[in-house]
Amino acid sequence: MDLSGWRIASVQTVHAFNGQDQGTVTALKAAYESVPTPPAAAAWSTAAPNDGVDRISRLLDQILRNIVSRLPTNEVARTSALASRWRGLWHSVPLVFLDAGLIPGCVKNPTWRPGLEVTLGITNTVSDALKKHPGPFRCVQITCCYLDMNKEKIKEWMQQVAAKGVQELAFINRPWPFNLPLPTTLFSCTSLM
Amino acid sequence: MAAPESGDGNNGAARMVTLISSDNTRFEVEAAAASLSQTLQLTILDGGGGGGDGIPLPNVDSATLSKVLEYCIKHAPAAANGGAPNATAVDRAELERFDNEFVNIDQSVLYSLIMAAHNLEIEGLQSLVAKKVADMIKGKSPMEIRRTLGFPDPTPEEQAEMNAHMLEYGWAYE
Known part of the structure; x- marks a missing residue:
């Protein structure tokens, strides 16, 4: 099969996996490129000068949820350390989870992927986050893990996302096999849009 | 009018x-x-x-x-x-x-x-x-967020809770 038409000129090299041929690398690049932008991706800006008064904590839960829902998952989880008032917020905001968000290299370049050794730690985090958050799952993107190594994990993750009503799911297996079996729960998941 | x-x-x-x-x-x-x-x-x-x-x-x-x-x-x-x-x-x-x-x-x-x-x-x-x-x-640690938003300094209990949280949610701090 000729995959040359998939090539995107500006894409930088994806970290090659041993035994991956050029066609695979090209197809993976195209896949990473086409992962949709997750909701609530926000830009950086400078902080407002602070006069030492904690006004934000006086805000209604509804407003705090609106704020927290704009943060990436690991940052939301961090706010739950702030105070008891914030602790429940992470769980009360629909989950937006990107495994790429946990890897600095991927945050800088969305089409770059790390080698196998880095992603081994990430798979535990994916499990932890999917297990701890009660749902609903607004958007889950698992595009960094070498799933061939983790068939049991895949089954567990897919059952979690299906049970917790995932709306958007992007799932790119690495390195390649097409014949990776997906749990049937995923196909009966009615919340997927 | x-x-x-x-x-x-x-x-x-x-x-x-x-x-x-x-x-x-x-x-x-x-x-x-x-x-x-x-x-x-x-x-x-x-x-x-x-x-x-x-x-x-x-x-x-x-x-x-x-x-x-x-x-x-x-x-x-x-x-x-x-x-x-x-x-x-x-x-x-x-x-x-x-x-x-x-x-x-x-x-x-x-x-x-x-x-x-x-x-x-x-x-x-x-x-x-x-x-x-x-x-x-x-991009901030919980302490930095507290300072930015003007929270009062944490009590010893709050500090202990924050430390426990950082242990439990280690992945959120990487």
Whole structure:
């Protein structure tokens, strides 16, 4: 099969996996490129000068949820350390989870992927986050893990996302096999849009 | 002064409404701008706020209301175009520049704006201020967030809870 038409000129090299041929690398690049932008991706800006008064904590839960829902998952989880008032917020905001968000290299370049050794730690985090958050799952993107190594994990993750009503799911297996079996729960998941 | 004709007032001049802040300052603005507020929209559609009657806003002081209206006036033309499908890239870039500059303010003003946007239900402004606070939180440790948002120093119990959290959610701190 000729995959040359998939090539995107500006894409930088994806970290090659041993035994991956050029066609695979090209197809993976195209896949990473086409992962949709997750909701609530926000830009950086400078902080407002602070006069030492904690006004934000006086805000209604509804407003705090609106704020927290704009943060990436690991940052939301961090706010739950702030105070008891914030602790429940992470769980009360629909989950937006990107495994790429946990890897600095991927945050800088969305089409770059790390080698196998880095992603081994990430798979535990994916499990932890999917297990701890009660749902609903607004958007889950698992595009960094070498799933061939983790068939049991895949089954567990897919059952979690299906049970917790995932709306958007992007799932790119690495390195390649097409014949990776997906749990049937995923196909009966009615919340997927 | 004649009461405004609702709906078909096509005489060239835009229909104006008067809003009255909690400290009794009167603001006259185009109905289209004030209507970005879901809370005010129905009253204005019913013909309220025109002529000598103003719409009292007991929860919003004049400094905050003037800031809110600055936002509404800037965003009203785009909102009138139904989210501005015809807007050029230049228009959109200009609105974005305006928004970034608009929330470059100190926290007491930001807090008043958050409350006003919530009470008046101005969706775009609610998003803008929420995004601003989210940006202030981003990339910081819990202690840094506490300082940025002006939390008091943690009590020993709070400190212990924060440490326990960092252990439990280690992945969130990588």
